[in-house]
Amino acid sequence: MKDTHTILMFLKFGQEKDIKDLYNNGTIYMNPIQLFRTVEDGELRGDSYEGVSRIKNYPPGKFEIPSIGYKGNYLSLHIRQSYKEVLGNIFSLYCISSHGWENPNDFKMDERIKQFGSHCLMIKDNKSFMERMENSLQNLKMKYLHGFVKYYDKESISREITVFEKPIEFEYQNEFRFYLNRFSTDPISFNIGSLADISEIFTAESIIDELKLQPK
Numbered sequence: 001m002k003d004t005h006t007i008l009m010f011l012k013f014g015q016e017k018d019i020k021d022l023y024n025n026g027t028i029y030m031n032p033i034q035l036f037r038t039v040e041d042g043e044l045r046g047d048s049y050e051g052v053s054r055i056k057n058y059p060p061g062k063f064e065i066p067s068i069g070y071k072g073n074y075l076s077l078h079i080r081q082s083y084k085e086v087l088g089n090i091f092s093l094y095c096i097s098s099h100g101w102e103n104p105n106d107f108k109m110d111e112r113i114k115q116f117g118s119h120c121l122m123i124k125d126n127k128s129f130m131e132r133m134e135n136s137l138q139n140l141k142m143k144y145l146h147g148f149v150k151y152y153d154k155e156s157i158s159r160e161i162t163v164f165e166k167p168i169e170f171e172y173q174n175e176f177r178f179y180l181n182r183f184s185t186d187p188i189s190f191n192i193g194s195l196a197d198i199s200e201i202f203t204a205e206s207i208i209d210e211l212k213l214q215p216k
Contacts, residue, residue, distance in 0.1 A: 005099035005148065008213070010123040010176065012093055013116035013204050022121055023201055026132065026192035030089035030178070033163070034185045037086065049154060049167050051086030055079070056158045078155065087183050088163070093123075095176035096213070099148045107213040110172035113204070120207045125198035132192040133178065140190060142180055149175040 012022060021027045036050040058077040064070065094113065101107045123129045130146075137144045147164050151171040163179050180188065 005097050007097040007126050009096050010093040010126050012121040015117045016119045019119040019121050019201055023195055026195050028091055029189045030091045031187050032185045033086045033088050033090055052080045052082045052161050054081040054160045085185055089180040089188050091178040093176045095174055100174040109208045113208055118204055120202050120204045121199050123199045128198050136190055136192045144180050146178045149177055
């Protein structure tokens with residue numbers, strides 16, 4: 001997927017050992033979409049709407065059963081359609097871009113991001129990172145897509161939903177994701193090489209509390 005927004009940098013939050021592994025070895029670990037549908041963690045990683053293919057919302061109305069002369073009212077209906085199992089894998093990044101903040105002065109990270117882990121990898125050369133990801137995926141002959149996640153109000157829309165959309169409750173995560181289109185519900189990992197030349201490790205707390213954007 002393509003978007004015209006400008007990406008300033010990617011951030012990856014996680015536990016210290018995983019962030020160091022990503023920094024030193026470029027280890028990319030992609031969980032299956034199916035996993036995120038079942039995790040219950042207060043709308044952090046878990047999302048029961050992950051992989052939903054269509055949402056339908058019907059307004060309140062009336063119904064009638066002529067054979068017994070009954071008339072009544074029904075409340076609004078919310079229906080979501082999805083497959084029993086959703087195939088494919090996801091690798092997610094926190095993305096600082098014009099997609100999330102048109103005005104750099106409005107930039108502020110949500111405190112809930114601290115729950116993703118104690119450390120953060122700041123990727124300062126997003127172009128090089130994207131090239132390494134794409135080259136590795138192409139060498140592995142993997143079908144993939146990447147792009148910004150867009151957020152929707154699940155109580156008001158009635159349409160198809162893509163793998164790059166999530167309920168608005170997750171908007172604070174400002175997610176950019178890689179999606180592997182593979183016929184599996186298993187995790188997958190691969191290495192893209194050391195990121196020491198294009199990234200830096202920080203504590204998650206220091207990034208979330210102190211990172212500011214400076215307009216030119």
